[in-house]
Amino acid sequence: MDYKNKKFFIYNGCDRGLCLRGCGRQDRQLNTYNWLADVPGNAQSTDLVEVQFKNTRKGYYHNVNNLDLRKGDIVAVEANPGHDIGVVTLTGKLVELQIKKANLKSADDIKRIYRIAKPVDMEKYREAKSREHATMIQSRQIAKNLNLQMKIGDVEYQGDGNKAIFYYIADERVDFRQLIKVLAETFHVRIEMKQIGARQEAGRIGGTGPCGRELCCATWMKNFVSVSTGAARYQEISLNPQKLAGMCAKLKCCLNYEVDNYIEASRRLPSREVVLETQDGEYYLFKSDILAGLVTYSSDKKVPANLETITAKRALDIIDMNRRGEKPMSLQSDGNIKEQSCHPADLLANESLTRFDKSKKKRRSKNRPARQASAKGRGKAQAEKGQQKPHGAEKQEKADKQ
Known part of the structure; x- marks a missing residue:
């Protein structure tokens, strides 16, 4: 079928169709729904493009070559030094709003997109990514030998393999100048150290929260706001550390979601001190x-x-x-x-949850004696009816005797 001549179509497995433009590949963290994707001229409104790399790292770039980029395309972007490989997650007017949200300090942070990734670029990319886990394990041992109070949580190689970013967690300030020298001599790449918090680490690793859904920090949250126990007090939640803590061992970010509604609603309630x-x-x-x-x-x-x-x-x-x-x-x-x-009542409050769990076999066993008794009664009635003589037969016998 010639899809180019069709006015509207849905491309299976990609987001280039009419209804799937706003959706991206759901295997990527911090996925953003582009609700302006179907607006005419949205893609040409700006040359800014949002590109996502490993886990929660995102960057913003200029499409200086006017490439036909769509959500989900793999591109080679400018890096320092060399180039990096990422996935396009957003295009159009919505990227400008995301840049304001990211609070970029200067325009120099916005680099260029070179090209759509070629097979040679992807081969280097896969080779670099295959070394990340072994590099993380070895770097942890090096930090332990140097007696540094830090934990290297993740390692990310650049797309061309010339640079590696080491994400670490530390409670106090760490002097890792000697560590950088040892890592550079060991792995022969340019080293960059980035300190992250416990919430950022949980977002990079991912997981499932106690609510049964995927972690917010791994799906849509990028900027983290401090959470205090005051949010739990406003919502009258029990101050149990085990229930208030999330996967990162910090207070749950979702405590801040409804606290404003509770504060506003509590203003309409009487004071606790009034009798x-x-x-x-x-x-x-x-x-x-x-x-x-x-x-x-x-x-x-x-x-x-x-x-x-x-x-x-x-x-x-x-x-x-x-x-x-x-x-x-x-x-x-x-x-x-x-x-x-007028308050809504629960009609099933006194009902049992297992009321429909009765097996059919028990029902049959209960009804079987009654069915057998009814069948015997019908058989006996038919037998008696067969023994009865037809209507007028007795009168005929008496007439024959006389």
Whole structure:
């Protein structure tokens, strides 16, 4: 089939079709969906291209040769020294927004794209990548022999094999000048050392979080924001270090995702120090459901007793009544009961999860005696019916005897 003459088509296995332009190969980390891919003239709006290398390292380059680049193309880009091999992950207007997000200090950080990778380039690339694991193991032993308090977590060779980047983790400042000399003499390449944190290391290694999904730092997060225990307190999460820590042994990044919503919703709740006064007695705040807007009060300050759950609006109304010197009959009200009745209820709360797990064999064994009894009854009735004489046969016999 001649796809060039077709106006719209979906190319199987690639992202050059109408519906697949915004999607890239999902085996690459930090994949970005290009939601401007189908906009006419988007690819020609800028010559900037986003290129991704090993794991989470990305770079931005100028397409000075006006190559027809699409998401997923393997290209040779300018490096210092030589060239590097990467995969195009983004083109068009969205690249400019990504550059602002990356906070590039100067325009010199944006280099050029040489060409689409040739078979010779790919052969050098595979040869360089095959040495990475052995280089990492040997470099760890060298750092240990030099008594350096650091951990080399990953090694990345440049596409042409002339340079190697060593990613390391260290709690304190490390003087690795002697290490660079030993590594250069051992591997005969140009050495570059990059210090990363525990979160960056987890993003480069990858994995699955306790939520069952792939790690955020390995899929879409590039800039890491500091996480504090205050985010857990705002969301009323138990301060259990084992549950709050992620795969990197640091506080989970997802603690910051909803904290702004919790802070905004908590402003509509009554203060914990305020005591509600009713004709029944005084009530103290026991717990609160921030997003649902419900608060639970107890008649005892230290022990949960006579718990009453009301809406935040009702609690604020009672506080206003107490300020005016008025005391309601109770915490509940007719309007509040109606509000609670409108709250969605779980219809399957009292149902068993194994109610459909009964085997069919047991059902047959239970019904088999009844079926056998019914079959015997039908057989007996048919036998009795066969023994019965036809209608009018008795009268005919009496007439023959007479």
